[in-house]
Amino acid sequence: METLRHIVVFIHLIGFALLFGAWAVEAVARRVEITRLMNWGLLIAGIAGLALAAPWGIEYDLNYAKIGVKLVILLVIGALLGIGAARQRRKAGVPAGMFWGIGILTALNAALAVIWR
Numbered sequence: 001m002e003t004l005r006h007i008v009v010f011i012h013l014i015g016f017a018l019l020f021g022a023w024a025v026e027a028v029a030r031r032v033e034i035t036r037l038m039n040w041g042l043l044i045a046g047i048a049g050l051a052l053a054a055p056w057g058i059e060y061d062l063n064y065a066k067i068g069v070k071l072v073i074l075l076v077i078g079a080l081l082g083i084g085a086a087r088q089r090r091k092a093g094v095p096a097g098m099f100w101g102i103g104i105l106t107a108l109n110a111a112l113a114v115i116w117r
Contacts, residue, residue: 073109
């Protein structure tokens with residue numbers, strides 16, 4: 001069971017890498033755009049994160065406060081991606097603050113996962 005949990009953690013990390021990596025590529029290229037890879041990364045990280053929030057295959061108590069905070073941040077990132085993509089489709093452009101917020105919140109979510117014990 002522990003091996004399965006580690007596989008889900010690995011999938012969760014792949015989702016984070018897709019989301020943050022796609023964002024970083026756009027930031028370095030100085031394009032303020034929402035890409036499909038960002039949406040896929042959010043979806044993969046979210047589903048795997050919810051699977052990890054279930055108390056299976058562990059012998060310790062989960063930190064539900066941490067899980068709740070990370071879930072709220074994930075929902076905010078999802079809202080920013082959705083609003084930004086809708087504005088982008090209407091040719092209105094993604095506001096720079098919204099774009100940078102996606103990257104900062106994604107990095108914050110990863111930092112919380114590593115630092116908060």
